[in-house]
Amino acid sequence: MCGPYRNCGFSDLIYRYDGSFEGFLCCVFESYEKNEIPRDIVSDFSQTSLIFEKNIDTDLQKAQRVLKAIPKRMGAAALTFIKEAFLTCLPKKELYMLLFLRKGFTHGASVMNMLADDVVNKLFKAVRHLSREVHLLKGFVRFSDYGGALAAQIEPKNFVLPLLSEHFCGRYPEETFLIHDKTHSAALIYKPYRCEIIPASDFVLPEACEAETVFRELWRLFYKTIEVEGRHNPKCRMSHMPKRYWKHMTELCCPEKAGAPLITGDKPIKKLT
Amino acid sequence: MDLFDKLKILTDSAKYDVACTSSGVDKTAQKGGIGSASACGICHSFAADGRCISLLKVLMTNYCVFDCKYCVNRRSNDVPRAAFTPRELAELTINFYRRNYIEGLFLSSGVIKTPDYTCERMIETLRILREDYRFSGYIHAKVIPGTDSALVSRLGMLADRLSVNLELPSLESLKLLAPDKSKTSILAPMGYLKNRIEENRSEIIQYKNAPTFAPAGQSTQIIIGATPETDYHILNLTESLYKKYKLKRVFYSAYIPVAEDSLLPSPDTSPPLFREHRLYQADWLIRFYGFSAGEILDQSHQTLNPYVDPKCNWALNHLELFPIEVNKAGYDELLRVPGIGVTGARRIMTARRASSLDFDGLKKTGIVLKRAKYFITCRGKIAEGVKITQDEILRALMSERELGMLSPKWEQLSVFDRENLIEEEMKKCLMAGIPDQTACAARIETAGFPI
Ligand code: SF4
Numbered sequence: 001m002c003g004p005y006r007n008c009g010f011s012d013l014i015y016r017y018d019g020s021f022e023g024f025l026c027c028v029f030e031s032y033e034k035n036e037i038p039r040d041i042v043s044d045f046s047q048t049s050l051i052f053e054k055n056i057d058t059d060l061q062k063a064q065r066v067l068k069a070i071p072k073r074m075g076a077a078a079l080t081f082i083k084e085a086f087l088t089c090l091p092k093k094e095l096y097m098l099l100f101l102r103k104g105f106t107h108g109a110s111v112m113n114m115l116a117d118d119v120v121n122k123l124f125k126a127v128r129h130l131s132r133e134v135h136l137l138k139g140f141v142r143f144s145d146y147g148g149a150l151a152a153q154i155e156p157k158n159f160v161l162p163l164l165s166e167h168f169c170g171r172y173p174e175e176t177f178l179i180h181d182k183t184h185s186a187a188l189i190y191k192p193y194r195c196e197i198i199p200a201s202d203f204v205l206p207e208a209c210e211a212e213t214v215f216r217e218l219w220r221l222f223y224k225t226i227e228v229e230g231r232h233n234p235k236c237r238m239s240h241m242p243k244r245y246w247k248h249m250t251e252l253c254c255p256e257k258a259g260a261p262l263i264t265g266d267k268p269i270k271k272l273t
Numbered sequence: 274m275d276l277f278d279k280l281k282i283l284t285d286s287a288k289y290d291v292a293c294t295s296s297g298v299d300k301t302a303q304k305g306g307i308g309s310a311s312a313c314g315i316c317h318s319f320a321a322d323g324r325c326i327s328l329l330k331v332l333m334t335n336y337c338v339f340d341c342k343y344c345v346n347r348r349s350n351d352v353p354r355a356a357f358t359p360r361e362l363a364e365l366t367i368n369f370y371r372r373n374y375i376e377g378l379f380l381s382s383g384v385i386k387t388p389d390y391t392c393e394r395m396i397e398t399l400r401i402l403r404e405d406y407r408f409s410g411y412i413h414a415k416v417i418p419g420t421d422s423a424l425v426s427r428l429g430m431l432a433d434r435l436s437v438n439l440e441l442p443s444l445e446s447l448k449l450l451a452p453d454k455s456k457t458s459i460l461a462p463m464g465y466l467k468n469r470i471e472e473n474r475s476e477i478i479q480y481k482n483a484p485t486f487a488p489a490g491q492s493t494q495i496i497i498g499a500t501p502e503t504d505y506h507i508l509n510l511t512e513s514l515y516k517k518y519k520l521k522r523v524f525y526s527a528y529i530p531v532a533e534d535s536l537l538p539s540p541d542t543s544p545p546l547f548r549e550h551r552l553y554q555a556d557w558l559i560r561f562y563g564f565s566a567g568e569i570l571d572q573s574h575q576t577l578n579p580y581v582d583p584k585c586n587w588a589l590n591h592l593e594l595f596p597i598e599v600n601k602a603g604y605d606e607l608l609r610v611p612g613i614g615v616t617g618a619r620r621i622m623t624a625r626r627a628s629s630l631d632f633d634g635l636k637k638t639g640i641v642l643k644r645a646k647y648f649i650t651c652r653g654k655i656a657e658g659v660k661i662t663q664d665e666i667l668r669a670l671m672s673e674r675e676l677g678m679l680s681p682k683w684e685q686l687s688v689f690d691r692e693n694l695i696e697e698e699m700k701k702c703l704m705a706g707i708p709d710q711t712a713c714a715a716r717i718e719t720a721g722f723p724i
Contacts, residue, residue, distance in 0.1 A: 113627035115620055116634030125639075139317040139327075143372045150371065170301045171309045175371065218280055218365070219374050225284040226330065227320040230529045230544050236323025240316070250374070251318055 012039060017056045017094075019043035021086050022063035024094055028101055029062040030054075037102075041094035074104035074111055081112065081127065087159040090126035097123065130158040138167050140241070141179060142250045144205065145212050150177035153205055153248050161188045161197050169195045180205075216250050223251035274355055276365070282355040286335040286346050287381055290438075290494060291526040295327040295376035295411040297489030298433050306407025308370060308377070310433065315376050328379035328413060329369055333357055333394050337383030339453040341440070343499050345531045346383045356385065359398040367406050377411030377433075378402070388419040392428060399431035411489075418458035422465050426486075429469060434489035434521070437462045439514075442507050446500035449536055466491045467518045490521035497552060498545040499528035499537055505575035508555055508566040515559065525552045551577040558583055561615055562608045585611045585670040588648060592666075595648040596655065600629045611670060612644030632656050644669055 015030065015038045017023035027041050038054070070079045085097050099119045104111040114120045133156050141164075143150040150172070154160075161181050168177065169190050179188040180203045187200035208216065246252040296314030316325040332346075334356035340348045357365075362380075369375045380398065385391050395414055402408040414432040416425055429435055437459055441447045444456055466487065473486035493514065495507065511523045527544040530537065555577060558564035562584070569583050570576075578586045588595065588611050597606050599621055607618040620638045624630060631651045636642060646656040647666045655661070 110627050113623050115624040115638040116628065116630060118637075121637045135315070138311075139315045139373075139376075141373050145371065152373070167309075167311075172307060172371070173302045174305060174307060215368050215372065218277065219369060219372070221277060221280055222284050222329065222369075223318060223320065223326070225281055226288050226326060227322045228288055228324075228529065229322075231322040231324070231527075231546060233323035234321055237319045237321055240323065240325065241319040249318065250372070 012052055014038055014053045015041040015056050015094075016053055017041065017043055018058050020058060021083070022060060023056065023058040024086065024097065025063040025066040026058050027056050027094065028066050028098055029059075030056050031098055031102070032105075037098070038095070040092060041098065043094075070101065070104070073108060075109040077112055078104055078109065081123075084127050084130060084163070085123050087162060088126040088130045089157045089159075090122065090129075093123075093126065096126075130160070130163075133158050134160045134163045136241075136245065137164060140245050140249055141168075142248060143177060144208055144216075146206055146209070148176070150175055151180070151205055152178070153180045153182060153203075155182045155244070155248065157183065159184050159186075161186055164188065165190075165195050165197065169193075220251050276361070279355045279357060279361075280331070280365070282353055283331045283333075283335060283357060286352075286383075287330050287332045287379075289345070289526060289529065289531075290330065290379075290381055290415075291324075292413065292436065292492055292494060292522070292524045293325055293327050293330060293379060294522070295413075297521055298411070300409050302409050303407055306409055307367070308408045308410030310377070310409065310411045317373070317375055327376045328411065329366055329375045329377070330379040330381075331357070331362070333362070333380060333382035333391065333398065334385050335383045336385045338386065339384050339451075341451040341453070342532060342534050342536060343440070343450055343496060343528065347532075350532065357398075359394060359401055362398050363401040363406065366402060367408065370408070370410055375410075377413070379413045381415035382417065384417055388417040389421050389424055391417050392420045392424040396424065396427050396431065399428070403431050413489075416462050416466070418454045418462065420462065422462070425462055425465060426469060429466065429487045430484055432487055434492060435466055435487045436492045436494070437466070438494045439510075440494065440496050441500055442495050442497075442502040442510055443500065446502065450500070463491070463493070463518050470519070490519070492520055492522040492524060494524040494526055496528050497525050497549050498542075503575035504548070504552060504555070504577045505566075505570040505572070507552060508559070508569060511556055512559055512566040523556060525549050525556070547579065548577070551579070551583065555583045558587075563605055580675050581667075581670050582611075584609070585644070589666065589670070596650045596661075597648065598650050598653065599635065600625050600652060602649075610645050610648045612641055612648075 013036060015027045017027050023043070024041070027038075031037060067079075070082065082097055082101065085093060085100070090096065096119055100111065100123055103114070103117070103119065107114070111120060115124060137154060137156060137160055141152045141154060143152045159181070161179065161184070164179065165188050168179065168188070172190070174192055176191045178190070180200060181187065182203075185199060185201040186197055187203065188195065188197050294314045295310065296312060298310050299312045300308075300310040302309050314327060316327050318326040320326055334354070335346045335352070336354050336356060337344075337346045337348055344350075345352060362378075366375075366378045370377070378399075380395055382391050382395060385394070399412060399414065402412070411434075412432045413434045413436065414428055416428065416435055416437045418437065425435075439459060440454075441450060447454060447456065447459075469486055470490060473483070476483040477485065495510070497507070507525075514520045514523055527546050527549040528538065529544045530540040530542055533540055555564075555566075555569050558569060559566060564587070568587060577583055581589065588609065595610075597610065599607070604618055604622060607613050607621055608615065613621070617638075617640050621630065621635070621640065624634065624638045628634070629652060630638070632642065632646070635651060642656065646659050647661055647669060649656075659665075
């Protein structure tokens, strides 16, 4: 087995692009124009390798052409799917996406049904993993009130912010809030009625005020009390709520010590304005 | 009394109500308001008992003038009592909601003064949330048996889902254990809700902006194991509740002893959690898999098989219908294969449109073959190495846990011993069906809930 390259023929080439979705579309363009399939598509500029590399510049016109061709040739669902695939944490996702699109350009909309195909299957699994994480985080995100503005921190495996924004903006239209994604160093920022996702690496949640601490404690009390002891089942809890989410959940991280901030760090505290 | 004490008492006394879903309705916040709802429901946390926490589940008050024997809040029980004021509870809800702790409110109550007075307090709480805070999040409210229908109607205009708890699965049991409630005081509001919900659905079709009445429908809860009704009885009851009252959900709650009473299981009985689990599996078959209660159990088999789940049990008793060809079988047929669920069946339907499936392809679509392989063919062939014998199938259908129930020493047994155990024990317990454990099952059966 030669993994994703099976049936496609591949070269010793690596594509390097700027990490944007448009940049990826340009890789697709290049692959068709030169009639070649790279061994990998990477966006990390810090590493160099010995294999022959090609830098793919992001050309918005080329990107547009590919973007328009996708729904035309394989349906709108495939475009939504590939956009979501781009947000996943699947290793070598760009390569799988390229191979998927090549299949799509050949077979048309039926590529979305080819669940038994290795490439399609890999991507479907990755997107399912993403969707599950998005769904879980709709529930697991915990905001704290800082002088009227809300802020939360998450550490997801997939880049979920673009898929969370509609949910939270629709839920809190009159609030000002921020969700910081530590893994991807980005933040979703919403002020009535505008929302954007910006890069943000050194963000630390400020200390909670007294009123905030009270609500956290009330919530912890509720959480503890609602358990029916006769049904204690930590294994079941764990399968529904994987431990990696606990760190940022009020009821599961350590209780408030008088005056101590929830999360400490040596970085300066960013103002929420 | 401070808010912490109140919250503790009123959560503690609400937690035995099992319904906690926030599903069934899609809404977005109104301008100037807060809150939305998603039809698939969202879990915000999971308690250490593994149950989803979606709603702030509390009682308005645990003062109660009724004396239901199975309930911690009964009049004659000596427990600390508390009551939220409507404003207090509304504020707590909003503050939890803003922090994304919860999806909304699940409000129930003990009966303070009268059912009507209690309902008015609940209405006021919901009114503050909906009008003052313009809150569009999920609200599930309980209807106290005996409440005036005008008040129920008002409550339904404010809540997303209403429920009247049946609590006990038969008239007999109800008379014995909940002397203040009657068949009519429970079924009348259920019937009223059903009509009002249907009426409202056609109002909405006629006038787009007609206010909604309980858009997520109604549900109920039945306590399992406090009284002698059989699984067969409970499933038939469930089925008729879905049909006759158009309920969205029937919840089962394993009885946890809260009182010493000659009419109840003794306080050291452990809650029948596994039975509850089997009932949910059977309920699932009725709601999503097109099974009827009569297919799952019958007069001579009144108890759900503890060793295999209800679907496997059905399949084992209908081996003549299998194997089916996955590339040809209809959706309904696929659903009846052990190991293939709703998602699996859908994926098969999709995948086989692209190309006919073999076992390898089936695996890739995410179907777990451990159980399914005994019941299907791919392109006319049975999976390699599969022998379709009862023993083989049984072994495959039982989970480690279920095998462990056969013999508590299961894990320590050598592979060789395991083989022996399976052959003897399984045949005994599976094919012959399980004898009823409850002596008075038949009596209750004939005196069943008349709906
Ligand atoms: S009416 Fe409700 S709260 Fe009161 S005793 Fe009966 S079940 Fe308990």
